[in-house]
Amino acid sequence: MASRENIVVGLDIGTTKVCAIIAEADEGGVKVVGVGLTRAEGLRRGVVVNLDKTVESIRRAVEEAELMAGVEVRSVYAGIAGDHIRSVNSHGVIAVPRGGVEITRSDVARAIDAAKAVAIPMDREVVHILPQDFTVDDQHGIKDPTGMAGVRLEVDVHIVTGAVSSAQNIVKAIQRAGYQVTDLVLEPLASAYSALTEDERELGVVIVDMGGGTTDIALFHEGAVRQTSVIGLGGNNVTNDIAIGLRTPARDAERIKERFGAALAHVVSGDEEIRVPGVASQHERRVSRQLLASIIQPRMEEMLQLVVREIRKTDWGDKIPAGMVLTGGASSLEGTAMLAEEVLDMPVRIGYPMGVTGLTDSIQDPKYATAVGLVLYGVEREHEEARFSGRNDDSVWQKVLERMRGLLGDLFDGKR
Ligand SMILES: Nc1ncnc2c1ncn2[C@@H]1O[C@H](COP(=O)(O)OP(=O)(O)OP(=O)(O)O)[C@@H](O)[C@H]1O
Ligand SMILES: [Mg+2]
Known part of the structure; x- marks a missing residue:
């Protein structure tokens, strides 16, 4: 049976359906091993309107996928959507310390923080901060400035926010169903992971x-x-x-x-x-x-x-x-x-969703793009975590990622 560390679960809680996809990541790529689908009850346009019914739909979908995969799900990557979502582009500027000899990861993080300093109302939660381009001194269009020399670092970011209560209710529903939420991902971004080249x-x-x-x-x-x-x-x-x-x-x-x-x-x-x-x-x-x-x-x-x-x-x-x-x-x-x-x-x-192997026949439908994308997003995140925490399974994630990149390219590096 698959070791739990290499299992990634995508949970798409839509208006009409709840879909859980369990995938196993190994050197061969990302393999779908379980799919669960139930009618969604308790949601309206991406927002929970009946908590108990939502919890029940989530439980049914995940249990179905668990049975198929023969693994027990602990945590999931879940989608978030709804017309409470707002987004803005923002800009951040910092002076590079140490005479601008070399831009470090922490300088990049500070520049992103500066861009984050736009007024975000109390009742809104930041879902994503996605760096677009960096400018070092007067050189525009830089994707990754770490290691470069320069005295001024600028960044353009795309900020996605959602209503705090809506995000909390999604998390609450998943937790009540018995699972942890590793991350919330804006649904169209998840779909982009699986459906775009x-x-x-x-x-x-x-x-x-x-x-x-x-x-x-x-x-x-x-x-x-x-x-x-x-x-x-x-x-x-x-x-x-x-x-x-x-x-x-x-x-x-x-x-x-x-x-x-x-x-x-x-x-x-x-x-x-x-x-x-x-x-x-x-x-x-x-x-x-x-x-x-x-x-x-x-x-x-x-x-x-x-x-x-x-x-x-x-x-x-x-x-x-x-x-x-x-x-x-x-x-x-x-x-x-x-x-x-x-x-x-x-x-x-x-x-149609791409980038996975395994039970592909069951997911060959544009309605699965979000759930498959959540899995692919999760694989990328797990890899980053492993890399920064020095976990010894890093090499597995690295290989999986290389496979995925061959198919999908490097989508969200530097997300956080
Ligand atoms: N073969 C089909 N022809 C036409 N419409 C279809 C077909 N299959 C599904 N749909 C429609 O797709 C919609 C559901 O799509 P999907 O499963 O992507 O939504 P969802 O994720 O539950 O909702 P949302 O993303 O809005 O929260 C329904 O309105 C359904 O009628
Ligand atoms: Mg959907």
Whole structure:
């Protein structure tokens, strides 16, 4: 059985599902050994609204994954999202001591601290501080200034904050379910770990995770995170529109959407008919698939337009030649990539999770991008911890990381 030190667990607590992925890291890479999936209850748009139900959903998902993997889970890397998330770019400057002979890690940490000194309200918690670029004296665009000579060190960072209470409730729910939280990771960043390539992040790309309750955005340029945002709309809004438009129960609307739905009305033939159950005592009716698509399309368009509006708020919106990568369950809707290309006028692809081996068949779906990304993020963090604490299993993590980098590139070095 796998030794516990090399086990990493990703826990994605979404609006519609809770997903736990257990992976084992060894010289061969990151191998998925257990997957647990349950319907999420007790959450609304990424925020806990019923603690007991959330705890129960978490427990069920993790237990299912534990059974499959044959290991006991102690701690997890968990995702955080919701429309309480805010982010800003900030700048820090310090004078390098010792006459500027050599910039050390602690100078870098001080520069990042200086950038952190922006006003963060008491009710907000810092989720991430992501360094983008450093400037040494007048030389811009430096990724890692340690070891360089210079008298002035500047850094640009991306700061993500969340409502303290929302973050606390996620942690509380996981702890009550019986697990520790090693770290909280912003969900679209986790998805970026598994669904983007290094080339895309270097060139400039936006990842859009269309979930059930929220649509999360993370924009990368020259390998660094430039913008993150959360929009409070997702696939559930599409389901509601179908339920209202076709006058059918929500459960049927969900099933009809997944089986027959399409994001583009003009690519669906007008002859195809589907059966729609009525509400209460009303009879089943037949409607054309085109009518269904014409209910779905405007909502999908609205969500994509809101994404465009978000990315145009900053200067980075026109620096994404690699286009858009769509993940999350709602991106599985037929025709979504095509609609997005029409609306956004940029290349669009659907992002499937990459970078792991093992039970890959069970996770080949864009809705698993977050959970797989949490695992990959966790592997990178464990490696860093091992390196700085001088733990003797460092060599294993090092090898795993080299494998991963071959696939995904070096994403978040210098995160903290
Ligand atoms: N094949 C499909 N076609 C259309 N929609 C789908 C399909 N599969 C899943 N969905 C939709 O995807 C959504 C759920 O996606 P996902 O599992 O990524 O969300 P989540 O992580 O639970 O929520 P969030 O990230 O918003 O908190 C639901 O609205 C569901 O209807
Ligand atoms: Mg999600």
